[in-house]
Amino acid sequence: xxxxxxxxxxxxxxxxxxxxxLGMGGMGKTALAVKLSEExxxxxxxxxxxxxxxxxxxxxxxxxxxxxxxxxxxxxxxDTLGESVTHLIHYLQESRCLLVLDNAESILQGGTQAGQYxxxxxxxxxLIQRVGESRHQSCLLLxxxxxxxxxxxxxxxxxxxxxxxxxxxxxxxxxAFLAKEGLEDSDDQWKQIFDYYSGNPLALKxx
Numbered sequence: 001x002x003x004x005x006x007x008x009x010x011x012x013x014x015x016x017x018x019x020x021x022l023g024m025g026g027m028g029k030t031a032l033a034v035k036l037s038e039e040x041x042x043x044x045x046x047x048x049x050x051x052x053x054x055x056x057x058x059x060x061x062x063x064x065x066x067x068x069x070x071x072x073x074x075x076x077x078x079d080t081l082g083e084s085v086t087h088l089i090h091y092l093q094e095s096r097c098l099l100v101l102d103n104a105e106s107i108l109q110g111g112t113q114a115g116q117y118x119x120x121x122x123x124x125x126x127l128i129q130r131v132g133e134s135r136h137q138s139c140l141l142l143x144x145x146x147x148x149x150x151x152x153x154x155x156x157x158x159x160x161x162x163x164x165x166x167x168x169x170x171x172x173x174x175x176a177f178l179a180k181e182g183l184e185d186s187d188d189q190w191k192q193i194f195d196y197y198s199g200n201p202l203a204l205k206x207x
Contacts, residue, residue, distance in 0.1 A: 168199020
């Protein structure tokens with residue numbers, strides 16, 4: 001609830017144009033993004049959710065979004081990626097759009113190359129950078145296990161680009177969570193399990 005309130009305030013009150021929701025797998029990034037979107041969607045003219053789990057080319061995402069926000073007027077991409085992103089920025093300026101790109105880690109290399117894009121997916125960096133730098137009245141919300149490299153330079157507590165890293169459940173919430181899963185609150189067993197999995201909700205549920 002606290003995280004959802006903060007994110008809603010960033011987007012609606014502070015007019016953030018790019019927000020990244022970060023955290024390890026199982027922390028609830030997608031679930032939080034869904035709840036947040038349901039709450040703030042009425043404030044936008046357009047709402048678009050796309051999953052990057054299967055690593056679609058950036059051109060496909062751009063075409064899908066452009067068709068939607070142009071009411072099917074845009075049916076072909078421009079000659080260059082940069083021009084296509086410029087067209088998108090135009091629509092983000094004309095209308096208030098909420099665009100969610102879920103599972104952005106699928107287009108990143110990971111490992112020692114954290115924050116770098118997989119070969120052939122560098123165009124997402126152009127999209128993210130342009131959306132974060134350009135003036136418009138819309139918001140791009142990313143969920144990812146890793147922080148795309150553009151956010152390192154663009155994000156800040158008083159900037160229109162921000163990032164929130166989800167932490168594990170707090171101890172008292174974790175105890176209630178485990179109790180619902182049928183684990184007796186005897187000795188310190190619940191605390192041992194909770195600490196072992198760093199409060200990760202999915203890991204705790206599986207365990």
